Amino acid sequence: MGQTITEKILAAHCGKKAVEPGELITAKLDLVLGNDITSPIAIREFGNTGANCVFNKEKIALVPDHSTPAKDIKSAQQVKTMREFAKKYGVTNFFEIGRVGIEHTLLPDEGLVLPGYAVIGADSHTCTYGAIGAFSTGVGSTDLGAAMSLGETWFRVPESIKFVYHGKLNKWVGGKDLILYTIGQIGVDGALYCSMEFTGEVIENLPMADRFTMCNMAIEAGGKNGIIAPDDITMEYVRARAKRDFKVYASDSDAKYKQVIDIDCSKIEPQVAFPHLPENTKPLSKVGNVVIDQSVIGSCTNGRIEDLRVAAQVLKGRRVHQDVRLIIFPATQKIYMQAIHEGLVDVFVDAGAAVSTPTCGPCLGGHMGCLAEGERAVATTNRNFVGRMGHPKSEVYLASPAVAAASAVLGRIGSPDELEGKGG
Amino acid sequence: MNLKGRVHKYGCNVDTDVIIPARYLNTSDSAELAAHCMEDIDADFVKNVQPGDIMVADENFGCGSSREHAPIAIKESGISCVIAKTFARIFYRNAINIGLPILQCPEAVDGISANDTVEVDTSTGKITNITTGKSWDAMPFPEFMQQLIEAGGLIPYAQKKIASGGGPKCGCKCCGK
Ligand code: SF4
Helix, strand or coil: CEEEEHHHHHHCCCCCCCCCCCEEEEECCEEEEEECCHHHHHHHHHCCCCCCCCCCCCEEECCCCCCCCCCHHHHHHHHHHHHHHHHHHHHCCCCCCCCCCHHHHHHHCCCCCCCCCEEEEEHHHHHHHHHHHCCEEECCCHHHHHHHHEEEEEECCCCEEEEEEEECCCCCCCCHHHHHHHHHHHCCCCCCCCCEEEHHHHHCCCCCHHHHHHHHHHHHCCCCCECCCCCCCHHHHHHHHCCCCCCCCCCCCCEEEEEEEEEEEECCCEEECCCCCCEEEEEEHHHCCCCCEEEEEHHHHHHHHHHHHHHHHHCCCCCCCCCCEEEEEEECCHHHHHHCCCCCHHHHHHHCCEEEECCCCHCCCCCCCCCCCCEEEEEECCCCCCCEEEEECCCEECCCCHHHHHHHHEEEEECCCCCCCCCC | CCCEEEEEEEECCCCCHHHCCHCCCCCCCCCHCCCCCCCCCCCCCHHHCCCCEEECCCCCEEEEECCCCHHHHHHCCCCCCEEEECHHHHHHHHHHCCCEEEEECCHHHHHHCCCCEEEECCCCCCEEEECCCEECCCCCCCCHHHHHCCCHHHHHHHHHHHHHCCCCCCCCCCCCC
C-alpha cells in the first residue's frame, strides 16, 4: 500500500518504514519554535523537565513577533524571558527586534525550515511550512517545553484529504482566494485532524507565496497540516536558502486518502470571508455594499513581497479613501527592505497608507491598529473571529491583498477592476 | 489503568470557553481554574463532581482556542477520563500532555446516559457501562501514550526520561558524557 507525503515524513522521523493513520508515534524534530506569547510558558515547562541543556542549540527558533516592538511592560517582560533563555542555553535562533519578522514567513525565508522536515511550533499557524514539503503543525506551550528538552514529540498520524485544483485561474484570483473558497466548501472543521494535501495543475503552477498562504490557513479548516509536494518552484526557493541537507518526499500514486476533493478553479472569483468565521465566504460579486473603516495588508498569510507588489500595483497613483485607514505591515525586515528598494513603500505612503515595522500587531488585535466598537476592517490575515482585531463588536472581513488594496481606495469592499479609469 | 466513576454527560461542540471561561484565564493555578470548570454550561458541575467521575460528550469536544487551561480545569476538578465521539485537535494533544485520559468511542457515547456508572480500562480501551452492563472497545492507547498518561503528563514523563539518562546527548559539558 502506498503512502502519502505526510505519512512518509512521519515514518522517517520515527524510524519506521511506514506509518498508518491513527497510529501514535514519537518523532524526532528538525525544528521547534515559539513566539513571545507562547515561549515564556514553554520555558517554564522546559525548566520543569529538569534538563540541563536544550536538545540542540540550532534547532530551536524563538521569535518575538506578536507584541513587538514591545507594546507594553508585560510584553517587554515576555521577550526578556526569551532573550535570557536564549543566552543562557546558547539558542542561536533568537531574533532580536530589527532582525525579527513574523515567524511563519521568517523561518522558511531564512532557510531554517526545509523540505522533509518535521516541525512543531507553539503557534497554530505553524502549518504554513507545508508549502515547502515539510510536516509542520501547531501545538501547545507544554509541547514546546518538552520538545526543547527532548528533541522529539508525539503525533497521531493524520488521515489525508487530497484537494485537486484544476482549470484556469480568473483575474485577481490567487492562493488566498483558493484557500478561502476551500474552507467555505468544507467548513471550519472540514479537515479536523487531517492532513490537507494540495495538488493539481493549478498548484503546480502556483508561486511559492501563494502556496504559503494556502498551507497557512489549513488550521482554519481544522487541519493538522497543509502540504504541497516539492517541485521545481519549491526547489528554486529552497536552494537559494538551504544551509543543511534535506530530503524531498512525494505521495505514492496508490496512497490512501480519506477523501479526494476536486475543485474547478475557473468558477472561483476573488473571495471574501464574512464575520465571524473563515468559512463564511462569498464571491466578491455577491458581497454587496460593505463600508469599511480600515484595511490591513500583511501577516503570515499575506505579508510577502509578492503580496506587497500586488497591493502597490492596485494603489499606484491612487489615494486611500478619506474615511479609511490603510495599514501595511511587511512580514520580515528583508521584505520591508525589498519593498523600499522596489519603490513599493513610496507608492504606499503616497497613497496615504501607514507602513509598519514587521510585527503580528494588528492581526491579533494586539497593537498598531486595533478596531474600536462597531468598526469594520477588510484584512489579508487569516482569522475573523469575534474581537480578533479589537473590540468584540468590531468586524473583520478576510480577503486577498488585491481586494484589500482596492477596498482601501473605494471605502467599501470591492474589486481592483472597479478602479479602472479612477486615477492610476 | 482502571478508572471508575459516575457520568456527567454533554452535547456537541463543547468549546474551551465553556470549559473554562476567558475571564478566569488570568491565573494558571489549577485549583482556581477547577473551581470554575464547566460553569457556563453546567453551573452545578463543580458542586456535583466526585473524584474519579467520568465526562462523556458528543462530537468536537474541546473546540476553540488552544488554551491548556481547559483540560487542566477538567483534570483538577476530579474527572478521571473524558469519552467523546470526537475531540478537537489541540484539546486532544493538550489533554494527553497534561495527563488527562481521553477516549474516542462514538458507540459508547450513544450507550451511556448521565449518572450511569462507567468503568474504563485505559490499557485495553475497554469501556463498560456498569449500570446497563454493556461494553465497548475504544482504540487503546499505545504503550507510549500510556506511559505518558501514567507519568502524569508530558513534563513528568520528560523528567523521568532525563533523570534516567534517556534525554538527548547534545555534546555540551553538562550532558555530553
Ligand atoms: S501574523 Fe497573525 S496569524 Fe500570523 S503568527 Fe502573527 S498573529 Fe498569528
